[in-house]
Amino acid sequence: MSxxxxxxxxxxxxxxMARNLLKAGFSVCAWNRTSSKTEALVAExxxxxxSPADVAAQCDIIxxxxxxxxxxxxxxxxxxxxxxxxxxxxxxxDCSTISPQATRAIAEQLAAKGIHMLDAPISGGSxxxxxxxxTIMIGGAPEDVERAMPVFKAMGKTITHIGENxxxxxxxxxxxxxxxxxxLAMCEALLLAQAGGVDLQKxxxxxxxxxxGSWMFTNRAPQIIRRDWRPGFTIDLxxxxxxxxxxxxDELGVPVPATSLIFNLYRTLEAKGLGGDGxxxxxxxxxxxxxxxxxxxx
Ligand code: NAP
Numbered sequence: 271m272s273x274x275x276x277x278x279x280x281x282x283x284x285x286x287m288a289r290n291l292l293k294a295g296f297s298v299c300a301w302n303r304t305s306s307k308t309e310a311l312v313a314e315x316x317x318x319x320x321s322p323a324d325v326a327a328q329c330d331i332i333x334x335x336x337x338x339x340x341x342x343x344x345x346x347x348x349x350x351x352x353x354x355x356x357x358x359x360x361x362x363x364d365c366s367t368i369s370p371q372a373t374r375a376i377a378e379q380l381a382a383k384g385i386h387m388l389d390a391p392i393s394g395g396s397x398x399x400x401x402x403x404x405t406i407m408i409g410g411a412p413e414d415v416e417r418a419m420p421v422f423k424a425m426g427k428t429i430t431h432i433g434e435n436x437x438x439x440x441x442x443x444x445x446x447x448x449x450x451x452x453x454l455a456m457c458e459a460l461l462l463a464q465a466g467g468v469d470l471q472k473x474x475x476x477x478x479x480x481x482x483g484s485w486m487f488t489n490r491a492p493q494i495i496r497r498d499w500r501p502g503f504t505i506d507l508x509x510x511x512x513x514x515x516x517x518x519x520d521e522l523g524v525p526v527p528a529t530s531l532i533f534n535l536y537r538t539l540e541a542k543g544l545g546g547d548g549x550x551x552x553x554x555x556x557x558x559x560x561x562x563x564x565x566x567x568x
Contacts, residue, residue: 272296275421276329278322278345278352279336279366280307282501283392286399287335287365287425292316293402294424301325322346323355331361331421335392338510339368346376358384361414363421365406367391367511370436370443370518373409377435386414389435391442392426393449396502397489403427407445409438443518446511450532450549452486457553459487460494464564470495490550497565501548508549509536 272295277288280302291298292315301319302308308318319325322345326332332352334345342364346352352362362380364373364387377387388410398404404426408415415431422429432441459482463473474491477483489502512533519526535555544551557563 272420273330273417274299274328276300276319276325276332276352277316278302278325278332278334280311281335281337282396282503283365283399284335285311286396286401287333287392287404288316289314289400290402291421291424294420296421296424299325299328321350321355322348322352323350325355326352326360326362327355327357329360330357331363331418332356333363333365333421335365337366337507339372342366342368343372343376347379353380353383353385356380356383356385359386361386361388361417363388363390363418365390365392367442367446367507367514368439369514370409370439373439374436377410386411387435388414388418389438390418390422391438393442393445394426395485395489399425405445406430407432407438407441409433409435409440439514440518443511443515446508446515447526447529449486450508450512450552451528452484453490453549453552454528454532454535456484456487456491456550457494457556460491460553460564461556461560464562465560470565486550490548493548494550494553495565497563499544499547499551501546503549504545505536505539505547505549505551506545509533509540509545512536 274297275291277300288300299317299319300308300311312318373389380387388408390406390408392404392406394404405428406422406426408431432438478488515529538555
């Protein structure tokens with residue numbers, strides 16, 4: 271019989287991931303801070319836990335997918351956290367994007383109670399979470415990765431064990447440098463197309479499958495053209511990740527000029543109260559500099 275899976279954090283990503291575990295036949299017990307978000311999942315066959323500790327007490331493998339480092343610390347190490355309920359031998363899998371250093375510290379605290387941990391941050395956006403095609407970057411012991419593989423396969427497609435605890439998070443930060451670099455390139459390109467007076471949809475059709483193509487361009491350029499700012503990934507969370515990148519680069523002495531620039535461009539949007547927009551709204555920062563908008567008649 272497969273292991274029972276706990277799921278903590280049913281946000282944009284967690285909803286889809288937990289649903290795919292149910293679809294794959296896992297018995298799932300879920301908890302979300304805002305309890306209304308568990309309702310849809312319970313209607314599809316999940317159980318609702320009373321707290322992270324309660325979920326952990328009922329499950330063998332406990333997945334967390336919450337926002338930031340302090341949030342992971344709260345749901346795993348807090349008063350009603352996973353550590354208070356988990357049995358020795360349980361496996362905690364953190365799919366949030368957080369600090370590699372903090373990840374190693376959390377893993378050590380869990381290990382002191384005989385609880386195993388993998389960091390398994392994800393990429394692929396809300397679309398990847400819903401379709402079960404996430405990219406998963408894993409840090410931790412090989413035997414724990416092997417144990418978790420059926421769970422990973424239910425949620426993702428490209429599953430890579432990188433190294434020890436923290437290694438998954440380090441690769442996720444590398445991933446984020448590419449995500450925002452691609453995002454800025456997309457925004458500049460669409461601004462140029464707009465200024466050049468060419469049809470934006472035809473521009474997209476002509477180049478998205480060529481050498482200039484990217485996940486970002488394929489999935490988010492159509493949203494920009496429609497001026498649809500609904501988030502697959504919010505600017506606030508993007509900034510959280512860029513802070514982690516800038517901290518790691520500072521610690522390691524690595525120059526990351528483009529990432530710093532993009533962090534500051536996003537900051538101008540946060541200052542305007544746009545932190546809840548999707549990360550492709552980066553184009554608005556360039557529009558503010560250019561004095562015209564993409565997708566609107568000039
Ligand atoms: P989201 O929609 O904002 O959801 C965040 C989730 O975390 C919600 O369930 C929220 O609960 C919970 N949460 C936050 N702080 C908490 C706390 N202190 N205690 C308990 N629960 C807490 O975010 P998301 O897009 O799903 O992202 C989740 C994680 O995946 C983040 O680390 C993000 O960086 C990463 N990620 C996201 C994407 C993406 O495209 N969206 C892609 C890759 C990785 P409430 O419902 O109560 O607010």
